[in-house]
Amino acid sequence: MSKKSSPEMQAPPLTPDCALCRSANRASYAVMKRLNASDEEISELAQASITQVQEHFRTCAPIFADSIEGTDAISASDAELQRLLVDATELAYAATIAGQYSAAAAATSCRGRAGNEMARRAELRQIHADALDSCQPDQPELWNEKVSDFVARYLDFLLRERESV
Numbered sequence: 001m002s003k004k005s006s007p008e009m010q011a012p013p014l015t016p017d018c019a020l021c022r023s024a025n026r027a028s029y030a031v032m033k034r035l036n037a038s039d040e041e042i043s044e045l046a047q048a049s050i051t052q053v054q055e056h057f058r059t060c061a062p063i064f065a066d067s068i069e070g071t072d073a074i075s076a077s078d079a080e081l082q083r084l085l086v087d088a089t090e091l092a093y094a095a096t097i098a099g100q101y102s103a104a105a106a107a108t109s110c111r112g113r114a115g116n117e118m119a120r121r122a123e124l125r126q127i128h129a130d131a132l133d134s135c136q137p138d139q140p141e142l143w144n145e146k147v148s149d150f151v152a153r154y155l156d157f158l159l160r161e162r163e164s165v
């Protein structure tokens with residue numbers, strides 16, 4: 001196992017005594033919540049009380065009640081990945097409860113790929129952070145190859161920009 005910390009898997013827990021968690025339609029309730037359905041609408045479909053619906057999204061699956069949004073392209077992409085991870089987990093639970101094991105396996109596989117991609121991104125960010133941490137701007141002779149290469153390409157870019165003016 002790598003010592004690097006992997007991003008936390010925010011899997012919504014299954015609560016045994018929660019009517020929505022036990023339901024084979026659990027994933028449907030999550031999708032409804034994602035599409036801003038009211039607690040009342042979800043309670044009608046789930047044949048559960050509004051209190052049960054609120055409790056489900058407060059304790060069992062709070063991530064569906066929050067909007068996950070990034071402010072820039074990279075964090076938006078990370079947010080999409082996080083959403084895919086959570087949705088695939090939700091789908092895996094629902095398919096398992098419904099006894100649809102091939103669908104559960106597919107969802108679990110998707111969840112694994114999303115988790116791997118998140119771990120890969122975290123590792124790359126750490127590598128880039130380490131590369132910059134070890135370099136001082138006034139000591140180019142000590143820059144590592146990655147930073148030297150980046151600065152060279154940046155200077156080329158600046159020169160091209162200057163020529164085009």
Ligand SMILES: [Zn+2]
Pocket residue numbers: 015018019020021022055056057060061
């Ligand atoms: Zn629940």
